[in-house]
Amino acid sequence: MPSSMRDIKKRINATAKTSQITKAMHMVSAAKLKKAERAIKSFRPLTKRLSNVLSRVLSSDHDLSHPILEAREINKTVYVIISSDRGLAGPYNNSVFKKAEKYINEHHQSNDEFEVAALGFKAFSFAKRRGYRLIHDEVIQVRDDVQFIDFQQISDTFIKGYLSGKFDEIIVFYNHFINTLQHEVKQTTLIPLEHNPLLDYDSNDGSTYTPIYYYEPNAHKVLQDLLPMYVVNLFYGMILEAKATEHASRMTAMKSATDNAEELISDLQLKYNRARQDAITTELTDIIGGAEALD
Amino acid sequence: MRIIVINPEGELYNETVDYVVVSSKSLGEFAILDNHAPLISSIDVGYIKLVKDQEIIFTVVINGALEHRENVINVIAQEAHVGLDKDNAMKHLEDVRKERLEENRQRTRDFLKAERELKKNLKEAQASNR
Numbered sequence: 001m002p003s004s005m006r007d008i009k010k011r012i013n014a015t016a017k018t019s020q021i022t023k024a025m026h027m028v029s030a031a032k033l034k035k036a037e038r039a040i041k042s043f044r045p046l047t048k049r050l051s052n053v054l055s056r057v058l059s060s061d062h063d064l065s066h067p068i069l070e071a072r073e074i075n076k077t078v079y080v081i082i083s084s085d086r087g088l089a090g091p092y093n094n095s096v097f098k099k100a101e102k103y104i105n106e107h108h109q110s111n112d113e114f115e116v117a118a119l120g121f122k123a124f125s126f127a128k129r130r131g132y133r134l135i136h137d138e139v140i141q142v143r144d145d146v147q148f149i150d151f152q153q154i155s156d157t158f159i160k161g162y163l164s165g166k167f168d169e170i171i172v173f174y175n176h177f178i179n180t181l182q183h184e185v186k187q188t189t190l191i192p193l194e195h196n197p198l199l200d201y202d203s204n205d206g207s208t209y210t211p212i213y214y215y216e217p218n219a220h221k222v223l224q225d226l227l228p229m230y231v232v233n234l235f236y237g238m239i240l241e242a243k244a245t246e247h248a249s250r251m252t253a254m255k256s257a258t259d260n261a262e263e264l265i266s267d268l269q270l271k272y273n274r275a276r277q278d279a280i281t282t283e284l285t286d287i288i289g290g291a292e293a294l295d
Numbered sequence: 296m297r298i299i300v301i302n303p304e305g306e307l308y309n310e311t312v313d314y315v316v317v318s319s320k321s322l323g324e325f326a327i328l329d330n331h332a333p334l335i336s337s338i339d340v341g342y343i344k345l346v347k348d349q350e351i352i353f354t355v356v357i358n359g360a361l362e363h364r365e366n367v368i369n370v371i372a373q374e375a376h377v378g379l380d381k382d383n384a385m386k387h388l389e390d391v392r393k394e395r396l397e398e399n400r401q402r403t404r405d406f407l408k409a410e411r412e413l414k415k416n417l418k419e420a421q422a423s424n425r
Contacts, residue, residue, distance in 0.1 A: 042305030049301065050371050053335060053362050085406070121406065139403050148303045148373055149392050150399060211364055216336035217322060225337035226360055229373065236303065 005279065008272040012265055019261030025088070026254035032144055033180065033247035039146070040177070040240045047233050054226050060212075061219055067163055068227045071192045076167040077114045078135055078158070079104060080190070080235075082174040082242040083123035085141055090253035092175060092246055093122045099185045100173040101130070115167065117154060119239065135161075146243055148236060155232040162191050174238045175245035181252065183245040190235055193227075296329055296366040298345060300354055302375045308354060315368060316344040317361060327363050334363040342381045343370065353381040355388055 058064060081100050083093045108114055116132040118124040120142040127134055140154055161167050169189065176186040215222050298315060300308040318324040319341030327334065338359040345352045359372035374392070378384025 039304075043303050045305070046301050046303055046371055049362075049369055050360060053360055053369075053371070056362075057335060121410075138400075139407070141399055141402060141406075143399070143402070147395060149395050211333040213333045213335045213364075216325065216334060222335055222337050222360075225339065229337075229358055229360065232358075232373070 005272065005275045008268055008275060012268045012272065015261050015265050015268065019258050019265070022254045022257040022261065026251055026258060029247045029251035029254060033244060033251055035145075036240065036244035036247050040237075040244055043237060043240055047237055050226070050230055050233055054223075054230055056213060057215070057219055057223050057226065060215075064219060064223055066223055066227050068159075068191055068231060069193055072168055074168045077107075077169045077171060078117055078161070078167045079114060080117045080170060080172040080174075081119065081123040081127070082142065082172065082239060083118070083120035083126070084246045085121045085143070087122065088253065089246055089250040092249040093120075093126075095185050096173050096175060097123070097126050099187065103171075103173075103187065104132075117158075119151075119154070142239065142243065142246075144243070144247075146239060151232075151236060151239060155235055158191065158235075159228045159231060172235070172238055174242045175249075177241045177244040177248065180248045183248065188238070191231060193231065296327075296368065298343075298368040298370065300343075300370040300372060300375055300377075302372045307372075307375055308377055310345070310347070312345045312347045314346050316346070318342055318344070319356075327368065329366060331363055331366075333365075334361075336361045338372075342385070344381070351379075353378055353384050355381060355384045357388065 079100060081096060083096055087093070104114065111131055111133060114133075115135045116127045117135045117140075118127045119140050121139055124134075124139045135157060136154060141150065143150065158170055162170065170191045172186075172188050172190050174186055174188075175183050177183050296314070297311050298308065299306065314326055314328045316324060316326045317336065317338065319338040321339050322336070322341075338356045338361060340357050342353050342355045343361075345354065354370070354372075354375055354377050356370065356372045357374040359370055359375065361371075362369045374388060376384050376388040376391075378387065
């Protein structure tokens with residue numbers, strides 16, 4: 001059976017090539033995951049310090065208020081879906097989409113009642129497919145080397161839109177990074193910040209007294225500047241988490257693809273050997289039969 | 296006094312200085328010297344002049360907060376850059392931002408183009424299969 005033998009050999013070669021690619025992708029993702037984890041780590045102090053400062057401002061005067069801190073009647077909601085630009089990341093994108101879609105279907109009858117901000121090509125095409133109204137008309141990329149400035153424009157749109165009353169609530173769906181193997185799809189209200197635990201003032205920061213701060217020019221103006229900054233920071237933190245999850249889930253997906261390919265190759269190898277042995281046996285019987293006929 | 300500048304990438308600057316001058320577009324300028332009272336302020340677009348002996352260093356900041364307490368100044372900046380000259384540093388920061396945005400736009404265009412081509416090729420491949 002030389003023809004089937006050739007077929008099997010071809011398949012072995014093809015599978016081996018694919019597994020080489022998936023293996024390379026696995027290693028690339030592992031390296032990128034490390035980078036993404038580092039980015040999360042170096043970003044954390046900023047959020048922490050900013051929330052410390054903010055909580056100090058808020059605790060200094062309890063009459064201070066800001067629209068971002070107060071929930072109001074909800075007429076229009078913006079849903080933010082954070083996904084990746086490329087696929088091959090296992091269930092990474094789909095799990096976010098599923099959760100977002102379920103939530104939207106439960107809360108809205110028609111597509112006019114809400115708007116969507118899609119981060120990443122995958123979310124963009126998902127929103128287009130479902131006929132959701134988008135808050136932005138250009139694709140927003142989530143690059144592997146995410147930078148703050150990439151999302152400046154969209155976060156400005158959020159804050160300006162909220163402050164001007166264009167929409168009353170912003171909910172983010174994203175993958176929360178727990179560790180390499182564990183992540184969960186999270187749904188967080190970005191604005192208003194009403195129940196944000198980070199804003200609960202922690203007076204127990206090691207010092208014996210709470211200093212009385214001066215504000216330049218005044219507490220209200222400082223709050224007005226810092227709150228949007230805080231929201232944007234929170235949002236950026238979510239994107240960093242999602243990015244780390246993307247790499248982790250691509251890594252796992254590629255690892256299992258490589259394992260499967262190896263299994264397939266060993267199966268095919270066995271079949272190939274059997275076919276070859278069959279061919280040899282047939283040839284041998286032919287030769288022996290021929291030799292016997294001569295005698 | 297000590298000044299610590301942090302941005303999203305981590306700690307940018309951590310040094311001892313004699314005094315600092317904070318300048319921002321909306322607030323104007325003010326200086327913080329040793330033993331200043333605790334202070335919180337914000338910077339929309341501006342710079343912080345750091346003076347130590349005869350040396351002067353500028354940190355340009357876009358969207359930042361500043362907290363001074365017990366001779367430690369914490370600067371939290373969304374974007375910051377350290378330079379010897381405030382105009383150059385600001386220009387550098389703006390150039391970097393512009394470049395990045397332009398690059399993003401280019402990538403979007405390329406990606407969409409590649410996607411369209413892929414779709415077209417797939418269609419053609421399927422047509423020849425039939």
